[in-house]
Amino acid sequence: MCSTILSLNAEQNIVDCLNSGGNTIITRLLKNFGVSGKAIRVKEYFNVSGDWLKFGGNQISPPKTDIIIGEYKISVKNSSNFQIVSGNICEIRPLLFNILSEAEIASLDIKLSKLLNNIIIEKTIGWMKRHKCLPMILQSVDDIHQDLNKIFDEVPVKTKKDIMMEAFTGRKKFGENTIASAEYSLMFGKYQHFDKIENIIDCLLPTKISF
Numbered sequence: 199m200c201s202t203i204l205s206l207n208a209e210q211n212i213v214d215c216l217n218s219g220g221n222t223i224i225t226r227l228l229k230n231f232g233v234s235g236k237a238i239r240v241k242e243y244f245n246v247s248g249d250w251l252k253f254g255g256n257q258i259s260p261p262k263t264d265i266i267i268g269e270y271k272i273s274v275k276n277s278s279n280f281q282i283v284s285g286n287i288c289e290i291r292p293l294l295f296n297i298l299s300e301a302e303i304a305s306l307d308i309k310l311s312k313l314l315n316n317i318i319i320e321k322t323i324g325w326m327k328r329h330k331c332l333p334m335i336l337q338s339v340d341d342i343h344q345d346l347n348k349i350f351d352e353v354p355v356k357t358k359k360d361i362m363m364e365a366f367t368g369r370k371k372f373g374e375n376t377i378a379s380a381e382y383s384l385m386f387g388k389y390q391h392f393d394k395i396e397n398i399i400d401c402l403l404p405t406k407i408s409f
């Protein structure tokens with residue numbers, strides 16, 4: 199019977215602890231919220247929506263939901279170190295264009311198009327550093343991220359929240375009522391927290407809105 203949640207393979211560790219009756223801070227937290235039942239880890243990839251494909255997203259993608267417990271579709275994050283979205287251009291481009299097109303911010307659409315449509319790199323900075331890619335390529339990606347942040351400074355607060363909501367939930371990416379789109383957030387690590395995703399956006403906005 200487990201007694202702690204490990205960062206390595208955390209989702210499976212949480213599922214195993216819950217299903218074996220383990221007594222950890224996380225399992226107690228979930229029980230306090232009335233979350234009960236068999237826990238299932240969501241491993242398969244899912245088809246994305248037409249709107250996601252339209253802006254250059256991959257046809258299949260891993261879900262935002264990491265585990266399902268009863269009716270709860272939960273995204274699991276390490277509170278000590280996590281990002282809301284991959285730096286992969288096939289994630290950033292459809293995420294931003296889907297939200298900004300809805301917000302009808304034409305000037306930002308044009309600026310993003312000029313920047314993002316010319317990017318051919320499809321790996322994150324972290325991946326390239328781990329695989330010792332050429333410094334010139336890494337510098338290029340760092341420059342792109344800085345340019346993105348400058349553009350992002352012009353985005354209204356409501357639109358920033360909408361971007362974070364989509365990055366966390368995947369409602370536009372997968373569809374709102376699918377297994378792949380998450381509704382709740384479970385944090386473990388430095389601090390532990392469980393809540394509906396829309397209830398945590400304001401807290402995360404100041405620290406998780408840069409690229």
